[in-house]
Amino acid sequence: MSVAIIQGASGGQGLALASHLLRHTGLRVYALTHGKAKVLEEKLVSESGEGKGSGSGERLSVLGGVDIREEDGLEKAAKTVREREGKSSVRLVACMAGILQPEKSLSAINLDTALDAFRINTLGHLLTYKHFVPLIPTRRDLADLAKSWREDDNNADPAGGVISPENSLCWSMSARVGSIADNQKGGWYSYRSSKAALNQILVNKSSSAIAIAYHPGTVLTPFSQRVVGSDAKPDPPHGRFSVQQGVEHMLGVMKRVRRDEEWGGGFFDWEGKRVEW
Ligand SMILES: NC(=O)c1ccc[n+]([C@@H]2O[C@H](COP(=O)([O-])OP(=O)(O)OC[C@H]3O[C@@H](n4cnc5c(N)ncnc54)[C@H](OP(=O)(O)O)[C@@H]3O)[C@@H](O)[C@H]2O)c1
Numbered sequence: 001m002s003v004a005i006i007q008g009a010s011g012g013q014g015l016a017l018a019s020h021l022l023r024h025t026g027l028r029v030y031a032l033t034h035g036k037a038k039v040l041e042e043k044l045v046s047e048s049g050e051g052k053g054s055g056s057g058e059r060l061s062v063l064g065g066v067d068i069r070e071e072d073g074l075e076k077a078a079k080t081v082r083e084r085e086g087k088s089s090v091r092l093v094a095c096m097a098g099i100l101q102p103e104k105s106l107s108a109i110n111l112d113t114a115l116d117a118f119r120i121n122t123l124g125h126l127l128t129y130k131h132f133v134p135l136i137p138t139r140r141d142l143a144d145l146a147k148s149w150r151e152d153d154n155n156a157d158p159a160g161g162v163i164s165p166e167n168s169l170c171w172s173m174s175a176r177v178g179s180i181a182d183n184q185k186g187g188w189y190s191y192r193s194s195k196a197a198l199n200q201i202l203v204n205k206s207s208s209a210i211a212i213a214y215h216p217g218t219v220l221t222p223f224s225q226r227v228v229g230s231d232a233k234p235d236p237p238h239g240r241f242s243v244q245q246g247v248e249h250m251l252g253v254m255k256r257v258r259r260d261e262e263w264g265g266g267f268f269d270w271e272g273k274r275v276e277w
Contacts, residue, residue: 001028001085001086001089001158002026002027002028002089002091002145002157002158002159003027003028003029003030003081003085003089003090003091003092003135004018004021004025004027004028004029004030004090004091004092004094004159005030005032005081005090005092005093005094005128005132006018006021006029006030006031006032006092006094006096007032007066007068007093007094007095007096007097007124007125007128008032008033008034008094008095008096008097008098008173009031009032009033009040009044009062009096010031010033010034010035010039010040010043011096011097011098011221011222011223012219012220012221012222012223012243012246013096013173013216013219013221013243013246013247013250014031014094014096014097015040015043015044015047016047016243016244016246016247017094017096017247017250017251018031018044018048018060019044019047019048020247020251021162022044022048022059022060023048023049024160024162025158025159025160025162026059026156026158026159026160027059027091027092027158027159027160027162028059028060028061028085028089028158029059029060029061030061030062030063030077030080030081031044031060031061031062031063032063032066032074032077033062033063033064033065033066034065034066034067034068034097035064035065036064036065037062037063037064037065038062038064040062040064041060041062044060044062045057045060048060061080061084063077063080068097068119068120068123068124068125068127068128069116069119069120069123069124071127071131074127074128074130074131074132075131077131078131078132078134078135081132081135082135085135087134087135088135088136088137088138088141088142088145089135089137090132090135090136090137090168091136091137091159091163091168091169092159092162092163092168092169092171093128093129093132093133093136093168093169093170093171093209094169094171094172095124095125095128095129095170095171095172095173096173097120097121097124097125097173098120098121098173098175098223099116099117099120099121099191099223100117100188100191100223100226100227101113101114101117101190101191102187102188102191102226102227103187103188103189103190104187104188105187106189109189109190113190114189114190117190117191117194118190118193118194118197120194121191121194121195121198122194122195122197122198122201125172125198125201126201129170129201133170133206133208133209136168136170136208136209137168137208138207138208139207139208142165142166142167142168142208146165149165161255162251162254162255163254163255163257164257164258164259166258166259167208167209167210167257167258167259168208168209168210169209169210169211169212169254169257170202170204170209170210170211170212171211171212171214171254172198172201172202172211172212172213172214173214173216174195174198174199174202174213174214174215174267175191175195175215176215176269176275177191177192177195178191178192178193178194178195178196178198178199178213179196179199179267179275179276179277180196180277181276181277182275182276196277198213199213199267199277202265202267203265203277204265210257210259210263210264210265211265212253212254212257212265212266212267212268213266213267213268213275214250214253214267214268214269214270215267215268215269215270215275216241216246216249216250216269216270217239217240217241217246217249217269217270218239218240218241219240219241219242219243219245219246220232220233220234220240220241220242220243221243221246228240239270241270246270249270249271250270252272253268253270253272256272
């Protein structure tokens with residue numbers, strides 16, 4: 001079976017990614033949320049356009065109460081996936097969680113809030129990989145899995161082209177402001193440094209999965225509201241997008257990732273352009 005793990009599936013971009021995978025691929029989707037499973041399940045069933053018991057509903061499992069500041073929820077979630085789907089089942093681990101405290105001056109730094117940024121934006125992604133990367137197929141397992149697709153009636157990879165059939169994908173939502181090379185203005189200390197540290201984690205030389213740090217542009221979700229305001233409108237020429245536009249860009253980039261020089265891991269923006277670390 002081919003599984004996508006969407007950590008942070010309750011957020012603007014996580015919800016859109018999970019519902020796209022339910023609507024347009026045959027992947028089994030494990031949607032992880034910090035909040036209550038029932039609430040997210042209802043949202044995802046209605047967003048993905050089918051009721052439980054029909055195609056996409058049957059492929060959805062929502063695991064609630066997974067706060068990535070704590071390890072035990074992630075450990076339990078990975079155990080559930082392993083028991084239900086087997087140990088070489090995971091094709092995509094997407095870490096979507098993130099928080100922003102936009103400090104403008106050193107005097108605005110609060111230790112507890114800054115620590116939370118690191119626990120969620122950096123170490124939460126690292127712990128998610130700690131528990132789910134062992135469920136990613138080796139290259140040999142993936143080749144065996146591919147044989148089972150060929151034996152299928154549809155003869156097709158359940159990922160439907162969203163992930164290359166030749167690799168699995170570790171995908172973390174980073175941000176251009178985490179680029180040290182690109183930092184012209186300073187400020188936003190905890191967010192910038194937590195994303196820069198996340199990027200370091202994403203430098204990965206594993207042979208079984210490709211790891212990508214991704215900058216989505218400004219996407220109009222609760223996350224960006226505190227910076228652009230709640231009545232901001234999409235403005236694509238200036239890099240500001242609706243959630244729908246954001247998820248289309250994200251999928252466009254995911255689909256291009258290949259095990260080659262150009263795409264075999266790194267930091268990319270919504271246009272598929274490399275961002276300097
Ligand atoms: N939106 C933008 O313009 C923009 C720009 C650059 C980068 N990004 C990055 O994109 C990612 C997704 O952001 P978004 O726009 O979709 O924001 P969002 O709607 O605010 O979603 C944030 C997600 O983080 C999760 N989260 C927060 N604390 C958590 C915790 N302790 N444990 C588990 N999950 C937790 C939230 O889950 P709960 O609801 O369950 O708490 C929610 O699913 C973030 O990493 C962000 O840094 C966003």
